[in-house]
Amino acid sequence: MKKFIYMDNHATTPVDPRVFEAMKPYFMEDFGNAASRTHVFGWRAAEAVKIAREQIARLINAEPDEIIFTSGATESDNLAIKGVAAAYAEKGNHIITCQTEHKAVLDSCKRLETQGCTVTYLPVGRDGRVDPAQLRAAITDRTILITIMFANNEIGTIHPIAEIGQIAKEHGILFHCDAVQALGKVPCDVQALGIDLLSISAHKMYGPKGIGALYVRRRKPRVKLVPIIDGGGHERGMRSGTLNVPGIVGLGKACDICREEMALESARLAALRDKLQNYLMTHLDEVYVNGSIEHRLPNCLNMSFAYVEGESLMMGLDDVAVSSGSACTSATLEPSYVLRALGVPVELAHSSIRFGLGRFNTEAEVDYVAEKMVGVVKRLREMSPLYEMAKRGVDLSTVDWGDHGHAQGGHGHSH
Amino acid sequence: MYSQKVMDLFQNPKNVGSFDEGTPNIGTGVVGSPACGDVMQLQIKVNEQGIIEDARFKTFGCGSAIASASLATEWLKGKTLDEALKIKNIEIAKELELPPIKVHCSVLAEDAIRGAIEDYQKRRGTG
Ligand SMILES: Cc1ncc(COP(=O)(O)O)c(C=O)c1O
Ligand code: FES
Numbered sequence: 058m059k060k061f062i063y064m065d066n067h068a069t070t071p072v073d074p075r076v077f078e079a080m081k082p083y084f085m086e087d088f089g090n091a092a093s094r095t096h097v098f099g100w101r102a103a104e105a106v107k108i109a110r111e112q113i114a115r116l117i118n119a120e121p122d123e124i125i126f127t128s129g130a131t132e133s134d135n136l137a138i139k140g141v142a143a144a145y146a147e148k149g150n151h152i153i154t155c156q157t158e159h160k161a162v163l164d165s166c167k168r169l170e171t172q173g174c175t176v177t178y179l180p181v182g183r184d185g186r187v188d189p190a191q192l193r194a195a196i197t198d199r200t201i202l203i204t205i206m207f208a209n210n211e212i213g214t215i216h217p218i219a220e221i222g223q224i225a226k227e228h229g230i231l232f233h234c235d236a237v238q239a240l241g242k243v244p245c246d247v248q249a250l251g252i253d254l255l256s257i258s259a260h261k262m263y264g265p266k267g268i269g270a271l272y273v274r275r276r277k278p279r280v281k282l283v284p285i286i287d288g289g290g291h292e293r294g295m296r297s298g299t300l301n302v303p304g305i306v307g308l309g310k311a312c313d314i315c316r317e318e319m320a321l322e323s324a325r326l327a328a329l330r331d332k333l334q335n336y337l338m339t340h341l342d343e344v345y346v347n348g349s350i351e352h353r354l355p356n357c358l359n360m361s362f363a364y365v366e367g368e369s370l371m372m373g374l375d376d377v378a379v380s381s382g383s384a385c386t387s388a389t390l391e392p393s394y395v396l397r398a399l400g401v402p403v404e405l406a407h408s409s410i411r412f413g414l415g416r417f418n419t420e421a422e423v424d425y426v427a428e429k430m431v432g433v434v435k436r437l438r439e440m441s442p443l444y445e446m447a448k449r450g451v452d453l454s455t456v457d458w459g460d461h462g463h464a465q466g467g468h469g470h471s472h
Numbered sequence: 473m474y475s476q477k478v479m480d481l482f483q484n485p486k487n488v489g490s491f492d493e494g495t496p497n498i499g500t501g502v503v504g505s506p507a508c509g510d511v512m513q514l515q516i517k518v519n520e521q522g523i524i525e526d527a528r529f530k531t532f533g534c535g536s537a538i539a540s541a542s543l544a545t546e547w548l549k550g551k552t553l554d555e556a557l558k559i560k561n562i563e564i565a566k567e568l569e570l571p572p573i574k575v576h577c578s579v580l581a582e583d584a585i586r587g588a589i590e591d592y593q594k595r596r597g598t599g
Contacts, residue, residue, distance in 0.1 A: 383509055403509075439488065440485065440488050441531070442511050442512070442531065443506060443511055
């Protein structure tokens, strides 16, 4: 059997064996319902949940009673945005977000627009960051929520979170932050950064899938939320449903490991990432890093390889799992909206590859991928009509691409 | 996701390359656009008897587009222009077992064949 290398850790991560070990007893031995207050099965489950809450709170410098468990960050984003919009409807109906947010945020905002909210989608600069001055200018007396992610899942770009938190505080507006990609990679202190709601997902930090959390500030200010799931009134009434105890234990343990190992692990991953980036940049011409180089997650490298299409690159990297912003890989046949928002030319969006390094990648794997990538790009460029034209000195932007061109409104794959 | 045939043609494509466009017995078709994420160039070399003697391609696009172009060049060899015009994208898609979302990659190949033949005929003044 061929051995595959996994380098798509922004999509999901494997469960850390220590996390798996911690979860195991909560399936068959300590299987109790954490809401059963009358017997030892329930008490044991409740105790495990209590410990997990503390572990999660410690990672983000919150209090345990500010952690609400959910099914994942998609639900956390929905609950934060829709819950605030409903709870603060008398105060206002305006929300500020940004064009490169995850769909869980964007589509929650779109839904609210059909229900009487107005939403500002801030643009980002070429480096993928929102401009705090533009944020300030977008605020009105109807603004109730700013929702901006900590770090982007495609390009790893980190937004100016402390400044955003400060602006929100000055105006008495709540600040929700989707920190899914940043947690466990960079320090994330909700007090220091002025974050009022924060979305967490276990499966991006070596925990299991299907469990997440929402941090909801209880003090200065006490954030109110209208729940989106009604029922038994669990989680301070904000999220009903029997708690997923093994998942919660896994999330707690995952947070604990991240807190203890983050500094070393992030330094190691940044060094590997830089090695990969430098190798590719010195062995290939016309390759470009997408997003900010300075303000970036340590494990993320998103690059465009001019004249070759992303899906064919991934096919060439047949034993390596990465992802691409190319239209050919997406169900909608549209290139990445994140790269488009940065102003990356469409053809370079089609040529992008995201390498997502993780805890279990080794230096030998990085070396292998770097070398293999150079070979694949060179081989595909020899097959590329665009590379040939460019080498002949043709300016591709002046070529008339006829019927199939963009003239039809930039819609990909119109044939 | 990919059939073995697509994989094989992607790994070992046939007839990659280009002919000198200036030569009169060469026809060149270029279809697609970089903005759409796919550009296919297909060239035919036609002999005195009007038979396609050789064909070449270059493709910027996914593996299915590369495989479609490679297969098209193989099928073109030895055909008359009229026979070549009868090659349909559906046959290419079927041969390569393309899933529905990849059928348009084979359409590109059919369009490129057409483009190459039209270009050849224009050059010969017979188009
Ligand atoms: C930034 C961001 N937010 C939200 C999510 C959704 O998380 P989950 O898979 O836990 O619903 C993801 C993962 O795809 C993500 O990367
Ligand atoms: S070229 Fe885009 S899907 Fe085949």
